Amino acid sequence: LTLWAASELIPRGNFIGLKRGSNAVKERIAWSHYVSTAKPSTHLVEVTDEQHSGFFAKHPRDELKRFLGTFFPHPIRFRQIWRSKDKSNALYIWAPVPPSSDYVAVGMLCTTVDEAPDLEELRCMPRLWADPRSGPLFKAWSGTGMDGTVASMWLTGDTGVLQVSTTEEPPEMYEMSPMPDKKFYISLPHTE
Numbered sequence: 001l002t003l004w005a006a007s008e009l010i011p012r013g014n015f016i017g018l019k020r021g022s023n024a025v026k027e028r029i030a031w032s033h034y035v036s037t038a039k040p041s042t043h044l045v046e047v048t049d050e051q052h053s054g055f056f057a058k059h060p061r062d063e064l065k066r067f068l069g070t071f072f073p074h075p076i077r078f079r080q081i082w083r084s085k086d087k088s089n090a091l092y093i094w095a096p097v098p099p100s101s102d103y104v105a106v107g108m109l110c111t112t113v114d115e116a117p118d119l120e121e122l123r124c125m126p127r128l129w130a131d132p133r134s135g136p137l138f139k140a141w142s143g144t145g146m147d148g149t150v151a152s153m154w155l156t157g158d159t160g161v162l163q164v165s166t167t168e169e170p171p172e173m174y175e176m177s178p179m180p181d182k183k184f185y186i187s188l189p190h191t192e
Helices: 062-071
Strands: 002-004 026-029 034-036 045-048 077-085 090-097 109-111 130-132 138-144 150-155 159-161 174-176
Touching (some): 026 062, 045 062
Antiparallel strands (some): 002 034, 026 045, 077 090, 090 109
16 A cells, blocks of 8 residues: 655646646646555646746746636645554644535545645645545555544545545545546636
8 A cells, every 4th residue: 555645736847749848837736645555646637727828928827826726725724633653653644624615625635744734735626526436435444543543544446535534434535527528628707
């Protein structure tokens, strides 16, 4: 069983093809840390500001930041739900608290120190775009924490978002609703 975090969420690099690398104003969204029983892989949502991307564009990130803050805000805080520590290892599991009931937290984060993660480490999903996770769930791991609390990690396949339950039941799990295509367009609400 492996736990891992997505990296390079803001793509950087040389201009390779249309609107790639450092010439694109884009960001990938991390919902969680990920857990895997096999070779880790996952699908990330990538948001691109096509108006400000391209070889000759100035690449301002203000509108992209406003879009992400509107549709995919960061949580307002984290709640520690489980912890385990022995002489050489420590693991703390944190559940994000969405900014309002209009959003859901898709997964959780873990740390090796008893400090909440940075709020910027993941984003929440609009509740309207979230579906309850379908398919059979299986318990990928279980263990007992420092205070005797039993916790378990649940998956629907080989790899998934980190979801931990401290009861015998799996946690409420969400996934993004199927979109009409792999690429779709959304505009920010206009403000005056």
